[in-house]
Structures are given as structure tokens and as C-alpha cells.
Amino acid sequence: MSRRYAYYPGCSGQGTSREYDSSTRAMCQELGFELIDIPDWNCCGSTPAHAVDHLLSASLVARNLAIAEDMDVEGIVTPCPSCLKNLKTSQHRMLRPEFHQEVQRVLGRAVRADLPIKSVLQVLVEDRGIGWIAQQATAPLTGLKVVPYYGCIMNRPPDVMRFDDPENPMALDNLLTAIGAEVLPFALKTDCCGASLGTTRRDVVARLSGRVLDAAAAAGADAIVTACPLCQMNLDMRQAQINKANGSSHRLPVFYYSQLIMLATGQQGERVGLDKLCVSPFSLLESLGPQAGEVRS
Amino acid sequence: MPATTLTNSYDAAFVAEVRRESEQNLALCYQCGNCTAGCPVSFAYDFPVNQIMYLVQTGRKMEALTSHAIWLCASCETCTTRCPNDIDVARVMDVLRHMARRENLVAEHSIHAFWNSFLSSVERYGRVFELGLMASYIGKTGRVLTDADLAPVALRKGKLTFKPHDIHGVAEVRDIFKRYREHRS
Numbered sequence: 382m383s384r385r386y387a388y389y390p391g392c393s394g395q396g397t398s399r400e401y402d403s404s405t406r407a408m409c410q411e412l413g414f415e416l417i418d419i420p421d422w423n424c425c426g427s428t429p430a431h432a433v434d435h436l437l438s439a440s441l442v443a444r445n446l447a448i449a450e451d452m453d454v455e456g457i458v459t460p461c462p463s464c465l466k467n468l469k470t471s472q473h474r475m476l477r478p479e480f481h482q483e484v485q486r487v488l489g490r491a492v493r494a495d496l497p498i499k500s501v502l503q504v505l506v507e508d509r510g511i512g513w514i515a516q517q518a519t520a521p522l523t524g525l526k527v528v529p530y531y532g533c534i535m536n537r538p539p540d541v542m543r544f545d546d547p548e549n550p551m552a553l554d555n556l557l558t559a560i561g562a563e564v565l566p567f568a569l570k571t572d573c574c575g576a577s578l579g580t581t582r583r584d585v586v587a588r589l590s591g592r593v594l595d596a597a598a599a600a601g602a603d604a605i606v607t608a609c610p611l612c613q614m615n616l617d618m619r620q621a622q623i624n625k626a627n628g629s630s631h632r633l634p635v636f637y638y639s640q641l642i643m644l645a646t647g648q649q650g651e652r653v654g655l656d657k658l659c660v661s662p663f664s665l666l667e668s669l670g671p672q673a674g675e676v677r678s
Numbered sequence: 679m680p681a682t683t684l685t686n687s688y689d690a691a692f693v694a695e696v697r698r699e700s701e702q703n704l705a706l707c708y709q710c711g712n713c714t715a716g717c718p719v720s721f722a723y724d725f726p727v728n729q730i731m732y733l734v735q736t737g738r739k740m741e742a743l744t745s746h747a748i749w750l751c752a753s754c755e756t757c758t759t760r761c762p763n764d765i766d767v768a769r770v771m772d773v774l775r776h777m778a779r780r781e782n783l784v785a786e787h788s789i790h791a792f793w794n795s796f797l798s799s800v801e802r803y804g805r806v807f808e809l810g811l812m813a814s815y816i817g818k819t820g821r822v823l824t825d826a827d828l829a830p831v832a833l834r835k836g837k838l839t840f841k842p843h844d845i846h847g848v849a850e851v852r853d854i855f856k857r858y859r860e861h862r863s
Contacts, residue, residue: 392806395839396808396839398837399837421804423800423805424800427796427806428753429794429796429797432772432776432793433775433776433779433793433797434858437854437855440858441851444850444851483861486857486861487857487858487861489850533754533756534755537756537759547759548759575718576754577792578719582722582788584722585719585750618828618831621827622828657836657837
């Protein structure tokens with residue numbers, strides 16, 4: 382049975398993480414989720430808004446919640462952990478009636494703020510189940526050694542996010558194992574990559590993301606798998622910057638998990654967006670054997 | 679940490695304000711240091727996060743609000759997740775940024791400029807226009823070489839667009855900013 386969700390793509394999905402957006406939409410279609418974009422959605426304000434004012438942040442979020450409340454859906458999903466944290470934190474704070482009122486005044490309309498809000502990863506695991514997804518993997522990624530990198534806020538703070546374990550999450554581990562990849566233990570799976578400091582304090586990101594790359598390589602991984610646009614950008618697009626700053630020479634492809642699920646279910650082409658990755662994954666995928674080697678075509 | 683002097687001694691109004699805005703009971707912090715042990719950005723801080731908590735507890739407003747640490751905090755929520763007394767430490771850091779901004783005590787100008795550019799983009803278009811955001815940030819800071827090495831890569835990969843993604847309801851988003859400013863003034 383198809384599940385209907387309001388989809389909040391997030392701004393990066395239209396730019397630096399467009400392959401996350403396109404592969405997420407395609408993956409959901411394949412796995413029986415109907416995603417309907419929240420019409421005319423606006424930016425949630427991301428880190429800058431909550432760092433400037435919680436009322437501004439919640440009001441920007443609330444416009445999207447209010448629009449979604451007029452849709453015939455069972456909840457809101459987003460692929461981006463930063464959007465997710467803003468949506469869920471704002472909703473959580475609106476449990477306090479006084480704050481809820483303030484937000485409605487600034488928004489200029491009523492909002493219930495009661496729709497369930499989840500990550501795409503969460504509905505995949507909870508609505509479909511790992512076992513079912515394993516059955517869909519007709520082209521398992523046998524031989525691909527990966528480390529799962531959740532980033533810091535997919536599961537944090539736990540009393541707001543309410544999904545998986547905040548210190549040792551397993552959703553991605555289980556999902557990637559189910560589609561045939563060899564998932565290596567990874568101590569840094571929830572450590573911060575430096576997030577939005579990439580532009581302003583490159584030194585901080587070089588150190589934090591550098592640590593993630595070093596640990597992935599030391600674990601023997603062929604690639605890193607993420608669920609966060611900012612983590613992916615720091616580890617992939619900035620990998621050359623980081624190598625230069627740290628004197629390292631990593632060439633680690635950094636996939637979105639949605640791309641790998643597409644490959645494992647036999648889907649290829651533009652929607653998977655492998656050519657959008659800065660560190661090319663093609664020679665790695667070709668080395669896995671004939672099945673994965675077809676991804677170029 | 680510098681010694682307490684007449685100019686940085688206990689400011690009760692400051693403590694009350696942080697407590698009210700963060701909705702956290704700051705007295706619960708017994709300085710176990712768990713937040714600092716888990717903080718990924720501690721190496722770049724002038725005060726580790728447990729000392730920021732201490733500055734707040736002891737009412738040392740100027741030292742807390744002029745610290746670099748509150749701006750370098752990446753909002754990763756590790757401190758909040760690990761606090762044994764359930765203090766939302768990341769929220770306290772957020773509130774200190776709000777206060778420093780209001781009182782013109784910002785220590786990290788480039789980060790502040792980046793956030794302002796980001797929010798200007800949201801106010802103008804309803805969504806973030808990455809190229810416009812970078813141009814505005816460079817205009818504010820004069821850092822012309824910011825990520826200049828990434829631009830060709832992002833362009834080649836079709837990840838930079840030259841047209842803002844403006845939305846139909848941009849007037850509604852601008853009204854949110856307008857009413858928010860009225861509310862805060």
C-alpha cells in the first residue's frame with residue numbers, strides 16, 4: 382500500500398545536494414511512497430535562524446507546517462537532518478501555548494503544529510521494514526565496503542528527534558547491510574563534520590571532516606554513506622580542500638544512502654545522480670563486478 | 679579563565695535572562711565536563727563549553743557574550759544529548775548568541791555576516807539562493823577568495839544556479855520577518 386507524505390525538500394536539494402533530492406524522490410517512488418511537495422514551501426531558516434532568534438526560526442518553519450496541514454497526508458517527511466531538526470524543534474517548542482500564540486501572531490495565520498514530522502530514512506525503516514527492503518535488492522552491492530555516517534543531528538537531541546539511538550544509531554547500518562554492502566564498524570558515525578562552518582571557518586571543517594575521512598580510510602572503507610546534505614558536501618566537495626589542509630590524499634566517494642538503494646534495486650541513470658558526486662565513484666563501482674559496472678550506461 | 683574583577687562580577691539580571699530565554703535551570707550544572715568532553719569544536723574555543731556554563735552561572739556576562747566559543751558552536755547537540763542533568767546546553771549557546779547579537783558584542787564577525795547574508799536571502803526570495811548568499815557574504819566581509827576553488831566544481835556538477843528560487847508566497851515570508859521585527863522592537 383502506498384503511503385502519502387508531504388515532502389519538504391529543503392533548499393540544498395535544489396542546489397548543492399540535488400542528487401540527494403532526485404534519488405530520494407526516485408527511491409520513494411520505487412518503494413511505494415507518494416511524496417507530495419508542500420506547495421510553495423519556504424526555507425526553514427536552518428542554523429542561521431535558530432542562532433538569531435527562536436521565534437523567527439519557528440515562524441519560518443510554521444508557514445510550511447500550516448500549508449502541509451491543508452494536505453491529505455499522514456505526515457511530513459524531509460531528507461535533510463538540518464531541516465528535520467528545525468521542523469521538529471519548532472513543533473516541540475510550540476507545545477508551550479504561549480510560544481505557539483507568539484508564532485501564530487508572527488506567521489499571521491493559524492497553525493496546529495501536530496502533523497508527525499519524520500526523516501525519509503525513518504519512514505523507510507518504520508513503514509517498510511529492513512526485511513522487506515532486503516527483498517527489493519535485486520542487484521545487491523556485494524563486495525562494497527562502507528562506513529555509515531549519520532552526522533550529528535539525525536538523532537539529536539533525542540527527546541525531540543525520537544528515532545534510533547542518539548549515540549549508536551543503526552538504521553543506516555541495517556539498511557546498507559540489507560542491500561548487500563559490507564558495513565564496517567564506525568566510531569565516528571555521529572561525530573560532527575563542522576557543518577555550516579565550511580565557508581566561514583574552513584580550518585574547523587578541515588579538522589573535523591578530516592577526522593571522519595581518516596577514520597573511514599583506517600577502517601578499510603571503500604566509501605562513506607551519508608544521509609545529510611551538509612555532511613556530504615563537506616566530505617565530498619571539500620575533500621580536496623581538506624586533503625590540502627591536512628596533507629592527506631583521500632579519494633573516498635561519499636554516497637547518499639538513497640543512491641545506493643537505487644543501485645541495489647536495479648535503478649540507474651540521471652535520477653540516481655552518481656555523476657554529481659565530486660569524488661567519482663565509477664571506478665569503485667566497476668571494480669565490484671559486472672552488475673554494478675553497468676552504472677555508467 | 680581570567681580572574682573575576684569589578685568589571686566582570688556577578689550580573690544577576692543576565693543570569694535571569696539566560697534562564698528565562700533558554701528555559702533551562704542553570705543551577706543544575708555541577709561542572710562534570712561531559713559537554714566539553716563530547717564537544718567537537720572545543721579545540722577552537724576560547725572557553726570550553728563547561729566554562730561557558732560556569733560564566734553564565736556566575737553572572738559574568740561580558741566574558742560569556744564576547745566569547746568566540748558561542749559563535750563557533752556547530753549546534754551538533756552532543757552536549758545536550760550527554761548532559762546528565764538534562765540541561766539543553768546547545769539551547770543555552772543559542773540564547774547567548776541571540777543576546778550577543780542584540781547587544782552588539784559579536785566576536786566572530788565572519789560567521790555573523792554569513793548568517794545575516796543567509797537570512798537576507800530567505801527574506802528576499804523565500805528560499806536560499808546559494809550564489810547570491812556567497813556574493814552577499816563576500817560583499818560584507820571582503821573575503822573575495824572564499825570557496826573560490828569550489829565554484830568551478832559546483833558549476834561543472836550543475837550544483838550552482840544563477841537564478842534565485844523565489845516562491846509565490848515571498849510576500850508572506852517577508853511579512854514574517856516584518857512582524858518578527860515589530861514583535862522584538
